[in-house]
Amino acid sequence: MSNQRERAQQRVEEIAALPVYRDRNLALLTDLYQLTMMYGHFKAGRHEQRVVFDLFYRKNPCGNGYVIAAGLEQVVWYLHQLQFSVDDLAYLRSLDMFSEDFLEYLRDFRFRGDVYAVPEGTVVFPNEPLLRIEGAIAEVQLIESALLAFINHQSLIATKSRRIVEAAQTNVKHPGSAVIEMGLRRAQNADAAVFGTRAAFIGGCVATSNVLAAKSYDIPVAGTQGHSWIQSFPTELEAFEAYRAAFPENTVLLVDTYDVLRSGVPNAIRVGLAMKEAGQSLKGIRIDSGDLAYLSKRSRQMLNAAGLADVQIIASSDLDEYTIRDLLTQGAEIDSFGVGTRLITSTDCPALGCVYKLVAQQFGDRLEPRIKISENPNKVTNPGKKKVLRLYVDGAAVADLIALADEQYDPSEPLELFHPIHTYKRKVVQNYEIEELLVPVFIGGDLVYELPSLRSIQARVEHQLSAFSSEIRRHLNPHEYHVDLSQPLWDLKQRLLHQWRRSAQS
Amino acid sequence: MSNQRERAQQRVEEIAALPVYRDRNLALLTDLYQLTMMYGHFKAGRHEQRVVFDLFYRKNPCGNGYVIAAGLEQVVWYLHQLQFSVDDLAYLRSLDMFSEDFLEYLRDFRFRGDVYAVPEGTVVFPNEPLLRIEGAIAEVQLIESALLAFINHQSLIATKSRRIVEAAQTNVKHPGSAVIEMGLRRAQNADAAVFGTRAAFIGGCVATSNVLAAKSYDIPVAGTQGHSWIQSFPTELEAFEAYRAAFPENTVLLVDTYDVLRSGVPNAIRVGLAMKEAGQSLKGIRIDSGDLAYLSKRSRQMLNAAGLADVQIIASSDLDEYTIRDLLTQGAEIDSFGVGTRLITSTDCPALGCVYKLVAQQFGDRLEPRIKISENPNKVTNPGKKKVLRLYVDGAAVADLIALADEQYDPSEPLELFHPIHTYKRKVVQNYEIEELLVPVFIGGDLVYELPSLRSIQARVEHQLSAFSSEIRRHLNPHEYHVDLSQPLWDLKQRLLHQWRRSAQS
Structure with missing residues (x-):
């Protein structure tokens, strides 16, 4: 003892x-x-x-x-x-x-x-x-009030996270489909972001975008680029190339800044093919807006047709267990999900009693x-x-x-x-x-x-x-x-x- | 400069x-x-x-x-x-x-x-x-993520608080009806409680139960006793008397532990009359469950009939702008409102985008x-x-x-x-x-x-x-x-x- x-x-x-x-x-x-x-x-x-x-x-x-x-x-x-x-x-x-x-x-x-x-x-x-x-x-x-605040918050988010993770697990096309927590900016302040991320990991998320939570709890940390990165270059292709130059081992490209199918995916394919030739490989693309079912299926076809079948598709955009399940029912081609607001605040039930x-x-x-x-x-x-x-x-x-x-x-x-x-x-x-x-x-x-x-x-x-x-x-x-x-x-x-x-x- | x-x-x-x-x-x-x-x-x-x-x-x-x-x-x-x-x-x-x-x-x-x-x-x-x-x-x-988290959270709660405060202000029977923030135990962790209370005060709440927020921001702090206080005495009357002994200047009695109209209010009246005799005055009663419209009206009648017309009635129990407005439409006799969960999490819209x-x-x-x-x-x-x-x-x-x-x-x-x-x-x-x-x-x-x-x-x-x-x-x-x-x-x-x-x- x-x-x-x-x-x-x-x-x-x-x-x-x-x-x-x-x-x-x-x-x-x-x-x-x-x-x-x-x-x-x-x-x-x-x-x-x-x-x-x-x-x-x-x-x-x-x-x-x-x-x-x-x-x-x-x-x-x-x-x-x-x-x-x-x-x-x-x-x-x-x-x-x-x-x-x-x-x-x-x-x-x-x-x-x-x-x-x-x-x-x-x-x-x-x-x-x-x-x-x-x-x-x-x-x-x-001690009543603090105990309730801590247990109510973390138990709620762990439970909500579990629901979202299980929805992603129904992905028959991509077994082992993972959920990444990305809610920091919509969390109800700093503790909700950090302890919420901790709880999200307990519920089964595999990674987070929140660096402080990742450091505190040794959670895998994930992130690539936002729309402002793409926008800050004269062209989307230049933005993609610059990102690849900085992170050749971990190139994931955000393809929805201008037009997913007419600009984003074609440019990502250019980069992917160039990487292939250089003995590297494009890891994935991320779609953050629009009709994720349609766009992911078309993107998958385009990538496959270009010989880039191993490039992953990551989807984000106001997701939760319901939208994920619905996307998968529609045959969406999504390898992993980035989930923010609806996980980190448990939008439909933001308090456990x-x-x-x-x-x-x-x-x-x-x-x-x-x-x-x-x-x-x-x-x-x-x-x-x-x-x-x-x-x-x-x-x-x-x-x-x-x-x-x-x-x-x-x-x-x-x-x-x-x-x-x-x-x-x-x-x-x-x-x-x-x-x-x-x-x-x-x-x-x-x-x-x-x-x-x-x-x-x-x-x-x-x-x-x-x-x-x-x-x-x-x-x-x-x-x-x-x-x-x-x-x-x-x-x-x-x-x-x-x-x-x-x-x-x- | x-x-x-x-x-x-x-x-x-x-x-x-x-x-x-x-x-x-x-x-x-x-x-x-x-x-x-x-x-x-x-x-x-x-x-x-x-x-x-x-x-x-x-x-x-x-x-x-x-x-x-x-x-x-x-x-x-x-x-x-x-x-x-x-x-x-x-x-x-x-x-x-x-x-x-x-x-x-x-x-x-x-x-x-x-x-x-x-x-x-x-x-x-x-x-x-x-x-x-x-x-x-x-x-x-x-700095993007932190700025968004801080502004999103506090602006949301200030706005929600304003709605709730304005609902209370429609109180024609009790002009100046105030809202007290009481959400700590259901807040999405400590920062959400403290900065949420700050934002609630910006929106027009007059006081909080949260001592850390009150200390940090010099917000008036309020609180009396919970059901466990009442329960921990052999009788409700003894619990009321003991509370009065500790806080003769600020005696507010929680009347819904057993039965508001048959036990809580009659006992509060006993204490109120004894205080009157002693040259003190019972400040208020709090009703935390049940049909607040009915109970507040009956309680008001009973208090008035006992010559305790200046004893305030405070109501709490899952309130928000809708329930407050509805109570007031029904003629509820409520002087002030304690609001928790639905303010501190902004339950119906827990994130600002x-x-x-x-x-x-x-x-x-x-x-x-x-x-x-x-x-x-x-x-x-x-x-x-x-x-x-x-x-x-x-x-x-x-x-x-x-x-x-x-x-x-x-x-x-x-x-x-x-x-x-x-x-x-x-x-x-x-x-x-x-x-x-x-x-x-x-x-x-x-x-x-x-x-x-x-x-x-x-x-x-x-x-x-x-x-x-x-x-x-x-x-x-x-x-x-x-x-x-x-x-x-x-x-x-x-x-x-x-x-x-x-x-x-x-």
Whole structure:
């Protein structure tokens, strides 16, 4: 264990040195109400009271059947270095809301709680805790806003990226068709660009145009020239030749500045043939506007007819999973896709709605489960300190079971599962294997989790998804995966609901 | 002038010390193709060639009739400190794409160009340059991606915020109804939260829940308690009492944790009456779920009946300009609105499409206008180094005129304007005043623009909008404001188009 802590520590220090994290202090990246609640608890002498909060979402984004969890690295960095600067405290003092003893408490504040989390790249479903935080109520409250912002953003973009990458994978003409992330200019500012690119890579993108993200995360970086390059030369051909001279090993030519079929492709063919003669090879052309289906098919014919069948065609221009799928249905001849705005902002669903709810609280020396009631039954929380078990039969994920943390299961015994609302829907699983999704990350404020590399997170996504049926993975009206409550958790929830009903009536 | 430069310099150093900027190095926040194009120009010995680029957008977002320009401060900070670190250069070297002499050139790189920009808070329209950048082609290219990301993001959120603030201003029951930005947890990461809050304030929000943004920009900060506060006490009343004890001057109570009308409001009334007796006053209640129209009206009645007519009602819960307007149409009794997700991500239109186009280029010793041709007539650019003139008659903005930079107008002479496409549509303006929208920001790399305070930017928005008619300002199907090309610019554009047509046919 101590070795593991050391490795975890070393690794987080590496991460903290990345340009995206270095020298940043986000202690005040919180909603004021977290600080007023902390202060209220502090004044009432209850700020050390132990609580458990779950971070989870209720609805899959973009019509998808699942979410790819991402953002834990950012959470770990944030909690690891969380500390108020002298400046922060001076600002809080200036608000004239907080007492000096509270500001002193903040000065010495460090995160000392426990965090359990699903590793990045895990496939998760509505109502499953992605993180479970246990600690003093004041500290658990402070961190809510930042944790939500990081997890909401990166999980959203990883999921959106996955959809786009899978659309590209339906390319029967060009198997292994790849997606390159190019969204920097339309991202919602710098962090959205850098962490969004990271998440896009988790979802399966193979490269990015964003140099800072590429440097930070060792992501392959891609890029050739824009229209202004072509425009800045007297003729398109001269522009192509000049680019080839600078990058003979990696010549990709943008062919849509003037006219794809009458100018761009013919000029690219001239360059391609000249390169062939010189023992070099033209790598590709890029089409960034117009009717990509028609233009790519005609371009492919022209290139092939010129003996340049190995020149790749890259397409970009407001693409997403729908347009890519549609282009491929039309037989477009595209080897890879550059995707910008609609990936980096997740245009059709730009926010994931993770929430952070109190599920247990210390009374005396024990943790008591708490429930959040709502008029809307979907918003009633699952009470208690919980774990998430994924059940596999012959390598296939058959159901997830949200259970109380202290429950034990013997996989050699048959287990009856039931739908948490429509309880008559039941199924028995046998000879199953259990994966426990929540793993320890911080224990008593000590980091015990060694942050994985981005590539291994990307690989985890592939491996995780391979256990799910195509009905759950499909993009349109996916089948709802079984996420059930264990009998003890279900009983507890019903008991608390009835208690509440009785107390409300009295 | 030298005094002005000194003040500009002092002010940018103040800005650079803000927590959102301090110690950040975004030199690599660019698309790789900017670097490959720079390198291509460098290898061809043309990297010092002087060019002019315009940054503009083509389509108003969210169905609005205009955009509020924002993000210039971030651009100024970025250009002012732009410099590659040893680390950055090592990374670029590792890509094995660039020669050592180019890396040396990058090592000494500083921005030395001219920037003209519309001040933040300016109302702008499609095709008007928001920034005009002139400099060596290599430097002007490098900065494209970051400039677009900053301006796209902040202008989008300022515009969206304005729409939401104006919806709240239709509140006849509660004139001066305010909007508080609360989107941190759903923002697309930390920068989107902080710079998004800044932009939201520009658009007219009066306060934020985001403490880091509030500290950075001296924005009023607001927040009380969340559901977890209420839940963490044995009863709602005890939770309310404990909050009052901590914040007797600023007691706002969240009333929807259990049941607004049967529990929340009655308990708030108990606290309100006790405060009244103690010579204090309950400031407000917040409703965060349910049917806000019904609940606010019933709550108002209950509060009034209890003699607590001055207790404010704050509403939040997935609000935007549409839901706010709809609530007010239904007679909702809401004093102020907390708006999160749909403001901070601009949910229905999460990206503004600013582009960055070459419009002039040095040949020999003169700048020649350049045009970008497109199959799509809307995408053909306006060539040449330009300025934007706003024409006012009796204080009302009647039209904008995009003109060549060296054109002169005498406002005492009648001026005939015409639609740039439908040229038969003409109107003559007389006795007008001219506002030149683009102001000098950098000259030869020297900052000459003193960055205004955020409050004065917010005030500029109000002042600017007061010059536009309600037909242009309305949210649904706004009237299209006249943005015309000057006769010399229109002639130039036609000449270049015909030249291109002739050369394409030859």
